[in-house]
Amino acid sequence: MPIRTRFTIWRTLATAAVATLTAALLTPAAAVAQAAPRESRPVYSYAHAVRESVWVDTGLDEDRDGRTDRVAADIVRPAEPARQGRRVPVIMDASPYYSCCGRGNESQVKTYDAHGRIVQMPLFYDNYFVPRGYAVVGVDLAGTNRSDGCVDVGGRSDTRSAKAVIDWLNGRATAYTTRTGRKTVRATWTNGRTGMIGKSWDGTIANGVAATGVRGLKTIVPISAISSWYDYYFAQGAALYDGGPDELAGYVQSDAAQAHCAAVRKELADGSPPSGDWTPLWTARDYVKDAAKVRASVFAVQGMQDLNVRTKHLGQWWDALARHGVRRKIWLSQTGHVDPFDYRRGAWVDTLHRWFDHELLGYDNGIDRAPMADIERHPDHWVTSRAWPPHGTRTTTLHPAPGSRPGVGTLGARPAATGTATFTDDPRHGETDWAAHLTTPTPDKAGFLTAPLARDLRLSGSGRVTVRVTPTTATAHLTAVLVDLGPDTIRDYADADEGITTLTHRSCWGASTAGDSACFKDTEAKTTAVDYTVFSRGWADLGHHASLSKGVPLTPGRAYTMTLDLAATDHVVPRGHRLALVIAGTDRNLIDPPSTRPTLTLDLSRTTARLPLVGGAPALTHALPATAPAAPAAPEPGPPTGVRAPRGAQTVPAP
Incomplete structure (x- = not known):
């Protein structure tokens, strides 16, 4: 994390005599203030603690x-x-x-x-x-x-x-x-x-x-x-x-x-x-x-590919804290459920040290003036944002529409006047299967893709997908995922170690005793080459379309409207890649299947994706120059009448 340093520029006429006079004129209080500590030092005995x-x-x-x-x-x-x-x-x-x-x-x-x-x-x-x-x-x-x-x-x-x-x-x-x-x-x-x-x-x-x-x-x-x-x-x-x-x-x-x-x-x-x-x-x-x-300040840390404690937890907490003016800082990594000590150790210890020095000891070390967010854009490559989500991020509506082939539609700024898409829940498949076959019609999903982007498109924050869908059975589950379709090298979050490899050698971070060593095994990024990246997800039971308090049986053949919350993210879809939305049923290994195997039909004229785009609608227009202008950003709608806005896993949550 960059450290902002304050510099004093002396005029060329300043001399040692002037400096001496200035020091002599300082009050004792001012002298103490000038000497205020900026960093706690290891001056106490750990062995005799x-x-x-x-x-x-x-x-x-x-x-x-x-x-x-x-x-x-x-x-x-x-x-x-x-x-x-x-x-x-x-x-x-x-x-x-x-x-x-x-x-x-x-x-x-x-x-x-x-x-x-x-x-x-x-x-x-x-x-x-x-x-x-x-x-x-x-x-x-x-x-x-x-x-x-x-x-x-x-x-x-x-x-x-x-x-x-x-x-x-x-x-x-x-x-x-x-x-x-x-x-x-x-x-x-x-x-x-x-x-x-x-x-x-x-x-x-x-x-x-x-x-x-x-x-x-x-x-x-x-x-x-x-x-x-x-x-x-x-x-x-x-x-x-x-x-x-x-x-x-x-x-x-x-x-x-x-x-x-x-x-x-x-x-x-x-x-x-x-x-x-x-x-x-x-x-x-x-x-x-x-x-x-x-009352406390909050320094939140999250793996954006954490499928244990999913990033919906971070997004809704962060947004609520922002609404109430809580001082915040954030790190977002490409890992799964991994501690920053094991993916960015040196920078983490330094940043945590400065944070606690500032918040608990009151040291003016500049961390409160540093960028709010550190984001891992590629394995071990980090960028910063002065605010998170960045200033200028706007909820922007994208519309799925029928394509030239059934099951492979388009995603863009222009609403679909008519059209449907149909898929059948298949619990044997999940998001990686759908993403791998985005350009091929398959019966278990409805996929919608932009044209190749003319410019990078950054999504930052939490989105929503609203569907108008008709089931054939009394129970149905839904999944919506966002996909970056294009080659990349990412942390292998799907591996058992969720994006890191633990090495045999150790590094030491503090003092040790015979019973408590400060030396820990080092790690490095475990990466994989991919043709697509799933970077945000949301799931729902259609029977809870009206209220989370009570799910109800569905009436086959009746259309229902439901909004799925997409997990918070910060992802750049690069120029030349395509942004895709997949809507499907059971996401294998991530949600349990319903008791039936419904076929669901989407009304595309009443299905939308409201996504947090940095730059809002103009950014989408520039990324898709051949499309009609995007619909202007609008305030996020509240939940339908009678619906409690959700506040937002069993393996045991990994320690």
């Missing part, structure tokens, strides 16, 4: 044993500041994975000595930041590792686990020296300024805690994080996974929770019906609706 554990009272009794639940917080902090009467800020990672699954590319777990003191805190945060004057706190979510309570998968227990620790750091909650004892302990060593960080479920908790508006939380760094748990399990009524939150809770919970939390797991199962209906359980786990409460 204080390592301790506390159990914070959450005020809840989720395991229903008659006493309030306490969550374990393991702390690594520099010893010297407390002896000098100075207080330090906190970097916190609250996680359910510290014992069951591990953190990071090497699946590190917490380890303890014979006295129960933390020996290894997973990841590099403590190794790097403790010598620089930060405390690092690893919180076991309720019902996991050494904490009491029950896992409730993004609900009150999850968020209170971490919020209670922030309250304790700020003198508003009680902590104890043991899990069951009565001896209390105060956080006299901290100034209470806390930043939360974490990937996947950990980052989700950061989002959830920020949405409570808790005081003392100054910034969050959510990496590939969920913003609404409904959208992890369903896409507008279409099931994304076989399992539900009750199974996920069982996967991560401790042995004690296994014995005492059956009632909570039943509540999770009962509140998340496989029908895909929105229930009160999902409302309680929707952080987007509470974005107005967020």
Whole structure:
């Protein structure tokens, strides 16, 4: 990331005597201001850091044993500041994975000595930041590792686990020296300024805690994080996974929770019906609706090809934060569900260091004036944007129309006066099959392509596809995907490692002890040559066309209108490539099929794609010079009457 440096230009008449006089005239306050630090330095001993554990009272009794639940917080902090009467800020990672699954590319777990003191805190945060004057706190979510309570998968227990620790750091909650004892302990060593960080479920908790508006939380760094748990399990009524939150809770919970939390797991199962209906359980786990409460700044990180925590989570969270004026920063990579430490390590550590220095220590290091967005345009090739989406991005309407061959239509600025396209759901096929045969009619899809572009066309943000469709059966699922049709070399996100290769040699990021090494296996980009790139997706159950609250059987032969939300992206379709829209049924391995195998007919005169184009309609006109002018940008329409705008996965969300 470029660093803006301020330069002072001295006139040629300036002399050493003038400089001396200027220094002499400075007030002591001005001299101190000139010497203000811009970077925390590793001046404290990691080997002699204080390592301790506390159990914070959450005020809840989720395991229903008659006493309030306490969550374990393991702390690594520099010893010297407390002896000098100075207080330090906190970097916190609250996680359910510290014992069951591990953190990071090497699946590190917490380890303890014979006295129960933390020996290894997973990841590099403590190794790097403790010598620089930060405390690092690893919180076991309720019902996991050494904490009491029950896992409730993004609900009150999850968020209170971490919020209670922030309250304790700020003198508003009680902590104890043991899990069951009565001896209390105060956080006299901290100034209470806390930043939360974490990937996947950990980052989700950061989002959830920020949405409570808790005081003392100054910034969050959510990496590939969920913003609404409904959208992890369903896409507008279409099931994304076989399992539900009750199974996920069982996967991560401790042995004690296994014995005492059956009632909570039943509540999770009962509140998340496989029908895909929105229930009160999902409302309680929707952080987007509470974005107005967020006081913390947000540095969001996301793989644009993450098919675990899909980018719909990022898009709706980012947009909601923007509406409420939250200070934001963003990194977007070509990877899947991967931590930036494993695809851009040096730049990530440097940027994170500067971010925490600015947000938690108040250092004026320029990161707030740097570009808002870093975007990986090609493997290991990054660009920046002053704002994201860039200024001048406008929602622009594109229209599918019949082509010269059935099943292969056109996509452009001019609406289709008439015409239909028909496809039959085939759960054996998915987006890669459709994209590979875009120029060939196949019965399982309807494809629409622009002419080869005369100029690059950049899409940045979230789009929508509205269809008018008639099914032949009582159930039907829909998929809409955007495709860049043309050759490229991309990160191999479909590989098991989702775009990286882990190497055997290591690099070190901070100080080490015998039990906690700061050295981690290096990685490199794993790439693949392609003829097409699917870069945005959306899915839906047509039975939820009127409301997410209740799906209904369809009437065969009746036409329905439904709008599919497309996941956020930032992608450039290069000159000479074609932009394509595919509309089909089941997307194999990404949504579950319906109970029937419908044939669906699209009314192309009432089907549109509203896409976030940088430059808006004029950019489309210039990219397709032979087409009629694009329809002018218009405000995004609200949902049909009675439809709750969705807020927005089971394999377990990858740690």
